[in-house]
Amino acid sequence: MNSTAPTTAPAPGPELLMEQLAHAAxxxxxxxxxxxxxxxxxxxQGKLLSLLSRPMPMRALAELLGCDASNVTGLVDRLEARGLLRREPDPADRRVKTVLLTPEGEVAVRRIRAEITAGLPGLEQLGDAERRSLSELLGRAFPHGAGA
Amino acid sequence: MNSTAPTTAPAPGPELLMEQLAHAAxxxxxxxxxxxxxxxxxxxQGKLLSLLSRPMPMRALAELLGCDASNVTGLVDRLEARGLLRREPDPADRRVKTVLLTPEGEVAVRRIRAEITAGLPGLEQLGDAERRSLSELLGRAFPHGAGA
DNA sequence: CCGATTACTTGACATCCTCAATCATCGAGG
DNA sequence: CCTCGATGATTGAGGATGTCAAGTAATCGG
Structure with missing residues (x-):
């Protein structure tokens, strides 16, 4: 709050930032x-569905979820049994099965997104400039394709 | 980067912020x-251990982990079998069992903290002012005691 | 055509997680 | 003191998640 002193804040160390990040996560x-x-x-299951904004093969899902491919088989089995997604053979490579959302699955994903946004009111309380700043800092600290 | 125009950036919506947050998490x-x-x-298991910076009863662990108390029984069972923590009866209330780290458990927690910090290099690349800013924004968007 | 690699599945097995039920203990009211 | 309701922890059943090893099918490079 003091704009005259050069040291406006004690400068948070990476440990404190980590703790806040853990809290946010x-x-x-x-x-x-x-x-x-x-x-x-x-x-x-919700996470897997929300990854399917566009169809992708099982292998890609396993990498995005950071788990074994055999695990994805079971996950997709259960979600397919509920009619939320389906497997489709890839004509270009018959080993591959492309997974895509059914209309029901899309409804579920939309509902999840909407309710989560509503469930995190803190994000909406930020002003435009603050959102820009947060977005830019998050993008810098966690660049796409890094650590994932 | 353009400081003359009033609209310096397209202003990220809550959806994009959520996506970035999901990525960070x-x-x-x-x-x-x-x-x-x-x-x-x-x-x-790592999460449970890192919660034990000070001893606490099983019940408190269940609430912090957001899971059923019976689940904590099994988790503590396995960690106790490995000698990373132990149960201690509470003299004030004999229903309660206080859980605390053994020296080995403390070593494990310290190692986890250190390696995680090292495993997220993006946080260290931020300058002091940026860390302050990120810390403040995270603290505002996810106030302590909210949503948890 | 053959061998190596890749995508997916299966089966075995440990862990995570919830629910319902149980036991022991605490606290309040008769 | 003694019962009654509430609380802390455990147990057992059952489903979901996760890894690993093995197996099948298809692709790719020689």
Missing amino acids: ACYYRSFAVVAGGQGLTLI | ACYYRSFAVVAGGQGLTLI
């Missing part, structure tokens, strides 16, 4: 789990 | 899982 995933649970889905 | 938890896995621990 926990809030996000907790909200996600609650919202997904409201539709009879687990957190990981 | 995923990076954090992926790093956490990798680091914990390096010590033969699962993500949730």
